[in-house]
Amino acid sequence: xxxxxxxxxxxxxxxxxxxxxxxxxxxxxxxxxxxxxxxxxxxxxxxxxxxxxxxxxxxxxxxxxxxxxxxxxxxxxxxxxxxxxxxxxxxxxxxxxxxxxxxxxxxxxxxxxxxxxxxxxxxxxxxxxxxxxxxxxxxxxxxxxxxxxxxxxxxxxxxxxxxxxxxxxxxxxxxxxxxxxxxxxxxxxxxxxxxxxxxxxxxxxxxxxxxxxxxxxxxxxxxxxxxxxxxxxxxxxxxxxxxxxxxxxxxxxxxxxxxxxxxxxxxxxxxxxxxxxxxxxxxxxxxxxxxxxxxxxxxxxxxxxxxxxxxxxxxxxxxxxxxxxxxxxxxxxxxxxxxxxxxxxxxxxxxxxxxxxxxxxxxxxxxxxxxxxxxxxxxxxxxxxxxxxxxxxx
Numbered sequence: 548x549x550x551x552x553x554x555x556x557x558x559x560x561x562x563x564x565x566x567x568x569x570x571x572x573x574x575x576x577x578x579x580x581x582x583x584x585x586x587x588x589x590x591x592x593x594x595x596x597x598x599x600x601x602x603x604x605x606x607x608x609x610x611x612x613x614x615x616x617x618x619x620x621x622x623x624x625x626x627x628x629x630x631x632x633x634x635x636x637x638x639x640x641x642x643x644x645x646x647x648x649x650x651x652x653x654x655x656x657x658x659x660x661x662x663x664x665x666x667x668x669x670x671x672x673x674x675x676x677x678x679x680x681x682x683x684x685x686x687x688x689x690x691x692x693x694x695x696x697x698x699x700x701x702x703x704x705x706x707x708x709x710x711x712x713x714x715x716x717x718x719x720x721x722x723x724x725x726x727x728x729x730x731x732x733x734x735x736x737x738x739x740x741x742x743x744x745x746x747x748x749x750x751x752x753x754x755x756x757x758x759x760x761x762x763x764x765x766x767x768x769x770x771x772x773x774x775x776x777x778x779x780x781x782x783x784x785x786x787x788x789x790x791x792x793x794x795x796x797x798x799x800x801x802x803x804x805x806x807x808x809x810x811x812x813x814x815x816x817x818x819x820x821x822x823x824x825x826x827x828x829x830x831x832x833x834x835x836x837x838x839x840x841x842x843x844x845x846x847x848x849x850x851x852x853x854x855x856x857x858x859x860x861x862x863x864x865x866x867x868x869x870x871x872x873x874x875x876x877x878x879x880x881x882x883x884x885x886x887x888x889x890x891x892x893x894x895x896x897x898x899x900x901x902x903x904x905x906x907x908x909x910x911x912x913x914x915x916x917x918x919x920x921x922x923x924x925x926x927x928x929x930x931x932x933x934x935x936x937x938x939x940x941x
Contacts, residue, residue, distance in 0.1 A: 560868050562595055563911045569683055573703040682914045682934060685752050685887045689738035694726035694760075701730075701738065727770070731755040735889030742769075745780035746787065751865055752886045753808070774806040776866050779821075794845045794852075798823045803837075804862050807847075810882065814845040817862045825852065864907065871907045876900060877927065881938065888914050895939040902926055 561578040564570035570578070582589045687703040730750065732738050738750045743761055750756055754773025762768070768788040779787045781800025789796040791807045794814045801821025807814040816825060818837040825835045825843050827850040835852055837843055840859060845852040864871030870887075872880055878900030881892045887910065894900050904924060908917050918929045918936070930937045 560911065562592065563868060563909070566596070569686070569911065571686060571703045574687070682888050682890050683735075684911045684914070685735040685737055685889070687738060688736040689730055689732045689750065692729040692731070694728055727757045727759055729755055729757050732773070733889075734886055742767075744782065744785075744787075747778040749776040749866060751775065751806075771805055771807065773808055774804070774865075776802070776804045776863065778802045792845075792847050793827060793850055794825060795827070796823050796825050797834075804859075804866075806862075808886075811847075813847060815842060815862075816845070817842040817857060817859060819859055819863065827851075865910060868910045869907050870910055872904055874903050874905050877902045877904065877921075877938070880904060880921070881936075884917065885936075888917075890914075890934045890936055892936040892938060895937060899927060899938055899940060 558578070558581055561570060561574055561581075564574060565578060578592075582592050689701045691699040691701055693699070730738065730740060732750045732752055732754050734753050736752055740748050740750070740756070742748065742758060744767055746767070748756055748769075751774035754771070754775055756775060757770040759768075762785070764785075766786055766788060767782070768790070771789055771791045777789065777798075779798050779800050779802070783799050787798045787800075789798075789805060791805055792814050794807075794816070796803070796805065796816055798821065801823055802819040803821075803823055804817045804819065805814065806817075816823070816837065818839050818841055820839050823837050825837065825845065827845075835843055835854065837854065840856055841854050842857040842862070843852050843854050858873065861871045861873045870880075870883060878894075881900070884890075885892055904921070906920075906924075908920050922928055922941075926941055927938055928941050930939070
């Protein structure tokens with residue numbers, strides 16, 4: 548039985564999808580195969596779906612001294628308009644807390660009476676309940692555009708995806724400069740790919756990775772737009788390069804996260820393990836080195852960078868099924884949610900977008916409950932019109 552961390556995390560994500568009712572056919576098969584592979588797996592699965600066990604573990608998680616105590620988080624809250632996210636979950640939310648808590652730890656959750664309907668409270672009067680059943684969390688999907696213009700749709704069928712990509716690699720061997728394929732995830736999509744050298748890349752929503760079928764003999768080079776987590780296969784004789792909006796990252800074998808969405812003024816490179824060197828594209832004499840737990844912030848306009856220490860659990864929360872917000876404003880939060888849940892949004896007053904929150908919400912959670920978490924934190928309310936969310940003051 549495979550016991551590597553990424554496999555465990557994938558099983559946890561599948562269990563959360565099963566609980567929330569968003570699991571796909573292929574994903575359900577993968578989960579059931581895991582359950583049938585070992586009696587211990589089946590026992591674990593049944594326990595995680597047992598309400599009595601979940602309630603007990605939830606109470607235990609609240610009482611223990613977690614990795615990032617609530618007191619420490621509260622101490623960081625700015626004076627004024629910073630708000631702590633109160634995670635208001637129903638049954639599925641408690642299950643998510645326990646499942647994710649077993650894997651990553653350090654998460655504190657709160658919930659309300661599961662019988663209460665999700666509503667928007669206005670000026671003391673109950674308003675229309677939010678029904679966002681047409682808005683769902685993202686799923687495994689991407690589009691591969693090959694160097695010859697062929698378009699291949701990829702989904703949750705891992706075996707089918709690998710077969711399609713393998714066929715592409717074996718179609719012809721590149722001569723001279725490798726031609727690039729473009730793997731793109733849409734809004735509401737994510738995707739994992741293993742490159743020809745064994746490097747694994749996890750693409751977040753609305754991202755693109757450009758890569759060759761076969762790397763050159765002297766280097767491995769890819770181009771990134773959006774956000775991705777890299778686990779680079781070690782090869783000291785053949786460095787791995789990532790180009791992203793004027794920044795060039797050089798690695799030999801390490802794990803790191805790069806975020807560079809179009810609306811971002813900077814490229815954020817966060818090192819998890821190993822070491823990397825960064826430079827502005829074309830400036831070979833100005834390398835910047837990172838050590839684990841450090842993040843390089845590369846200004847796209849000025850082509851300059853600085854380094855800071857960050858909590859990598861916050862940066863990589865998306866890989867563990869969480870949105871983790873640490874003193875981010877509502878504008879940034881809504882942009883991240885819209886990218887994953889694939890909806891549009893607007894503020895009735897732009898001042899609201901500057902309200903700062905901190906906390907976490909489930910990445911695979913029900914959209915209604917995510918909005919309710921924000922509402923319960925105070926100061927804002929939401930209205931739905933189709934797939935457009937309007938944010939206004941309470």
